[in-house]
Structures are given as C-alpha cells and as structure tokens.
Amino acid sequence: QLQLVESGGGLVQPGGSLRLSCVASGFTLDYYSITWFRQAPGKAREGVSCINSRVGGTKYADSVKGRFTISRDNAKNTVFLQMNSLKPEDTANYYCAAARRVWCSLVAYEYDYWGQGTQVTVSS
Numbered sequence: 001q002l003q004l005v006e007s008g009g010g011l012v013q014p015g016g017s018l019r020l021s022c023v024a025s026g027f028t029l030d031y032y033s034i035t036w037f038r039q040a041p042g043k044a045r046e047g048v049s050c051i052n053s054r055v056g057g058t059k060y061a062d063s064v065k066g067r068f069t070i071s072r073d074n075a076k077n078t079v080f081l082q083m084n085s086l087k088p089e090d091t092a093n094y095y096c097a098a099a100r101r102v103w104c105s106l107v108a109y110e111y112d113y114w115g116q117g118t119q120v121t122v123s124s
Contacts, residue, residue: 001025002026002027002113003026003113003115004023004096004113004114004115005023005025005115006021006022006095006096006115006116006117007020007021007118008020009094009118009120009121011123012086012120012121012122014087014088014123014124016086016122017082017083017085017086018086018120019082019083020036020081020096020120021078021079021080022034022081023076023077024078024079024098025077027098028074028077029053029072029074029077030054031053032053033050033051033052033099033101033102033103033105034050034051034072034096035047035048035050035096035097035099035105035106035111036049036079036095036097037095037096037097038090038092038094038095038120039092039093039095040091040092043092045095046063046092047061047105047107047108048060048064048068048081048094048106049064049070049081049106050104050105050106051071051072051079051104052102052103053100053101054102057103058070058104059104059105059106061106064083067083067084068082068084069081069082070082081096088122088123090120091120091121091122091123092119092120093117093118093120094117094118094119094120095114095117096115097111097112097113097115098112098113099111099112100112
C-alpha cells in the first residue's frame with residue numbers, strides 16, 4: 001500500500017524555522033516527483049515547492065522563494081522542506097504528494113498520492 005506520512009509541523013514565531021519531512025512507504029521514491037502543497041482555511045490549495053525524480057531540479061512558488069528549500073534523500077525514502085524566515089501567512093496545513101513522473105509540477109491534479117498533512121502555525 002502506497003503511503004505518504006508528513007511530520008515536523010508545529011507552532012513557531014515569525015522569523016522562525018521548521019523542517020517538514022515526508023516519508024514514503026510501499027513504493028520507492030526515486031521514480032516519483034514530489035510536491036509540497038499547503039492549504040489555509042478558506043483558501044485554495046497552493047503548490048509550494050516540488051522536486052524532480054531522478055534528475056536534478058526544483059521549483060518554488062514566488063511566495064516562498066529564497067525562504068524554503070526542498071530536498072530528497074532517496075536512501076531514506078524521504079523528502080524534506082526546510083522553511084526559514086516564516087511569516088504568519090505561511091500558516092496552513094502542509095501536504096506532500098507524489099506522482100510517477102520525471103518533471104515535477106505545482107499543480108495539484110497532476111498528483112496521485114497524498115499524505116494526511118501536518119499543521120504549520122506561525123504566530124507570536
């Protein structure tokens with residue numbers, strides 16, 4: 001059974017950092033591109049960052065460029081999202097999603113497998 005499990009969310013003050021993890025089980029992450037999405041109450045789901053499978057390359061939404069970094073450790077079947085300089089507007093439930101494709105995308109409907117999400121709250 002293919003499964004994605006996110007962790008690492010929590011409450012952090014503005015300007016702080018968090019590192020989210022997305023661990024895959026039931027399949028080998030090497031062949032999948034991975035995207036982090038987020039959704040705040042009353043707002044549409046937003047693609048935040050993605051990483052290609054097997055080839056280099058990442059993408060970031062303009063709202064997080066220079067602050068967030070996505071990376072993968074295929075040996076651990078895990079993708080990370082390092083989030084620095086967090087802002088209140090980053091508050092959302094963060095999901096990772098996987099698709100068996102080389103080139104990643106920030107578009108939700110292109111992804112087949114989803115985790116349950118981890119909540120990130122940025123507040124003083």
